[in-house]
Amino acid sequence: MEPNISGRSLSAVRLSGVSRAYRDRRGSAVQALINVSLEVPEGSVLAVVGPSGCGKTTLLELICDLQRPDGGLIETQPAVLMPQRDLLLPWLSALDNSGLALRIAGHTRAHTRARARELFAELGLAGFERSRPHELSGGMRQRVAFLRTLLSGKQVLCLDEPFGALDAITRAQMQTWLVQALRHEPRTVMLVTHDVEEAITLADRIAILSPRPGRVIEEIDVELPHPRVRTDAAVIALREQALGTLGQEHAA
């Protein structure tokens, strides 16, 4: 994508009319996404919410160039995926898993470990550097996977339900941490979540997808200052609006 000359925010991700169908084993087509158009301004957070199976994971994989669309156009800055399953490599320690992108980029093991170690404490993972993934709790695994995504250094982070396996308290901590980390080191984020409240807490804008075949049925701007409080009237109003849209679509 062209560099931003004027200093005004450009799109980091732009989808126009994107469709994607899978072919199942019997050869019939499963339309996952149909005519999806989205724009994510550089440095902003877009939350994608929608019912299970509506094509959210497919959307992220398309943006990360792990799948090709059947139709439509995708323009994006370099994007990295944090998959729904954490996919930590069982033969690497937690620390080495989190630094995998740096190793791949050709950094030495020592340099990689030093960089990853700094962030381990921040994410409440200190003391588990040498643990293997199977020795970590589900929430810890997600945090390691998140770190791995962040350390890839790519501009666009595609997070597929990153905090899904966390308890409410840790989840809130991670959300706070993410907001801070992004202020510190701005990135563009596509955040897939089931949790409307989480979307409102973190995102600048929320895209609501219809049940399969997924398409964008509503976009909500969240123009509230951080930190956002769940009990805030404006937050509650937005939540009702979003849930209303999701509910209607289910009822229809």
Added chain:
Amino acid sequence: MPHESSLASAQENGPVHMRRSAATILAPVLLGLSILGIWELYVDLHGVDPLVLPAPHAMAVQAWNNSGLLWSNFTITAEEVVLGLALALACGFAMAVAIHVWAPIRRAVYPHAVGSQAVPIAVVGVLLCYWWGFGIFPKLFVIALICFFPVVVTTVDGLAAVDPDQLKLLRTLDASRWQAFRFAELPAALPAALSGARIALAVGVIGAYIAETSTPSTGPHAGLGHEITADLTALQTSRAYAATALLFLFAIACFYALSLAERKLAPPTNKP
């Protein structure tokens, strides 16, 4: 990379661990002794001709009296087995990787690798000797030919069994083909490759016997396989049995040596 955690747990479980390893040694020894006892009784009570089946004590006497000869033949065979297996593992692994990475190789080579397992070694014995003389190399070739196949099959399957989502992950982190191999496929295939190596080891010793008896050798010390054939022809049955007992023990030793190496290479935590 050393594993402090596994070391620590080994210390914690010290007594249990030791009891278990004592049992690992004791159980097979007891079983072996009982079999020898029954064998001894069978031969003595039934008066079996020692040319048909020598009694264990006769074997022991033979082993004692011929220890020099047996030992020098044993060292020759042991060298063949170790080097031949090393060759088999290296070639088998390399072939598996080539087959995995490049589909045309798989199509071209795999059927021939299968077919090669049906070749009676004696048929090519003379040819090998014509190429490489009476030395050790024809024997290494035969052992490698007999042992490489299980390594190929298990490693190819192990490489193919990698989680495709892991490869996807590596792609999103911009890994090259080689890095995907190094970080995902190779470690995922390691346990399977080691199983292949274990099968290869188990047939490596009989492979050496076949190698020695199907390729010409010179000199009196040409390995245990040679000696066994010569003894059987000379009606020295009990010495042939003593030599066989050595092969038996050597196969076990090889197998456990690999298990030890395996624990170093792929500690239990290394498995998914």
